[in-house]
Structures are given as C-alpha cells and as structure tokens.
Amino acid sequence: MLGSRFRRVILNRPNLRIPFPRQFAERLRGTTVESVARRGKYLTVTLSSGDTLVMHLGMSGWFAVAATGDRTREPDPHDHVLFIMSSGRTIVFNDPRRFGFMDLAGPPSRPKAATARSRRSSRAVSRAEAEPAVDYPSLNALGPEPLSREFTAASLARACRGKRTSLKAALLDQRVVAGLGNIYASEALHDAKLSPLRQALTIATVGGAPRKQAQQLAASIKKVLTNAIRRRESPYGSARFRVYEREGEPCLRQGCGGTIRRITQGARSTFYCPKCQR
DNA sequence: ACCTCGACCTGCAAGC
C-alpha cells in the first residue's frame, strides 16, 4: 500500500463491529498512502488528504494481498473490504467474527506544537519511525509500546499506582501498556511469578525506585512478546502456551509441580499456577 | 474518578 493510491474501495457490507464512517470509500479513493504504522493493536495508514485510516483486526481479522484480478484466491463470504491499489495489488480485509473495524480520523485540528517533553521523547526513539500525527481518542489514550524504551519498570509501576483492580485487569488496560491481550497477560504474569489476583497497586512505586516485582513484570512482558513475534505465534495456529488453555495440566516451570488453574476475572478467563505465582 | 459488567459478532464445541 505504501506509496500507492486507492483506485477503488469495495465494501461488501455496511458495517464491521461498528458502521463504516460516512463517505468512507469516497474519502479513500484517489488518496496516496504516506505511511503505514501500528500503535498498540491499532493500524494507522496516513493519507495524502490529511486523513488517517484507523483499523483494528478485532480477534479474527486479517489481510490478504493479491495481484488485482487474480482468481487464485476463492472469494470468501467474510471478505468485507477490498482496497484496489494503483500498484496493481488488491488488499482484502477478511474477518469472520467481525470484531474488527475501520474508521477515518481527520487531521489534528491544530498542528501539534513540539513541547519540550515531546522533543525529548522523540529524541529517545530517534531510530524508530516518527509517529504520524493523528487525533483519535482510542489512540490518544494508549499507554507506552511494550517493546519501546518508554516502557520500563518505572513506567509500569507508576501506571499501577493507586490501582485497586487486579494485576491481570491492569495489564489488559491499554492505558497501562499498549497491545497486551488476554493470552499474553496470563503468559507474562506466569513468567514473572506474579499472581493475577494480586492488586495492581502492590507492584507500584511508593516513594523511590520501582519494586522488584515491577522490574520482573516489565521484563517478562518484553520477553513473552518478543518470543511470540519471533515464533509468529497465534492462537489459531498450533501455538501452545505456558499457561493459556492448559487448565488442569502441570505447570511447566522447572521444579514447580503445580497445576494450572483457570479463573474468571472481569468476564475473561485467566490461567495461572497458584503454586509459583504469588 | 475508578471499577465492573454486558453488548457487540460468529464459529465452534458441548450438551440434550
């Protein structure tokens, strides 16, 4: 998509999880893609018009890329959106459970003046791509990227300060850390030997340095995500996890001998080992 | 302001 134009946009239905914005196809058509990025679980595509296409895969959404007119790919009833690009390729958004969405954000009303703070942090990530300016509430609320230098034991501890919810619920809160979902929240807590039932504030900073639990948890989040990306893990493939979906099976931690339990927290299932996770 | 919970959606598995 990068550098090419939307020649045609086909919507096979009026909505995904939410309705498409007004004039969605019309606003995309003819614009050139200037950048493609990810923030948390959101995908952002900045356009020459100043608009930003904001997309989310939900849980079952994915993209297929094919040469335009290629008949090799069988049309599927869950092909909801087609982007026909000037590059000669068609990008198909397929989402059986329709939990994904697409939306458009206009350009920021006022161009963001670089504050002292943002100048400092942008230097800290100078090797990363500059984040495209977009004003979109769900994006504005996101916490730090877990694999960035902004996400540290200190930032995690700060985000947990005063939080009376469970540690598991805190990890799913995208304001604490962006992009962690239900599976890897369980996995990270197991790796860090921390109980999902513990109150989030118990790992927070009180006065000085972050507690060792925050240090461990931040490291485990980075480790678990880095491994998942490297191994291209997905719950739809053959991936097996250390605790997720392993209720009743033995804990895989060396010498632990505990049994994985499944509990419900905030209407979502959590898997953990009651023996080694404290 | 914080927190919990249900709605959204559909494929699949379990139970009758």
Next chain:
DNA sequence: TGCTTGCAGGTCGAGG
C-alpha cells in the same frame, strides 16, 4: 441427527 446453549476475543459505554 439436529437443535440449543455457552464461550472466546477487544473495546466501549452504561451503571455502580
């Protein structure tokens, strides 16, 4: 065999 029911996931808004 064929039906119903429940569950999974991420986000958001209603209500406590």
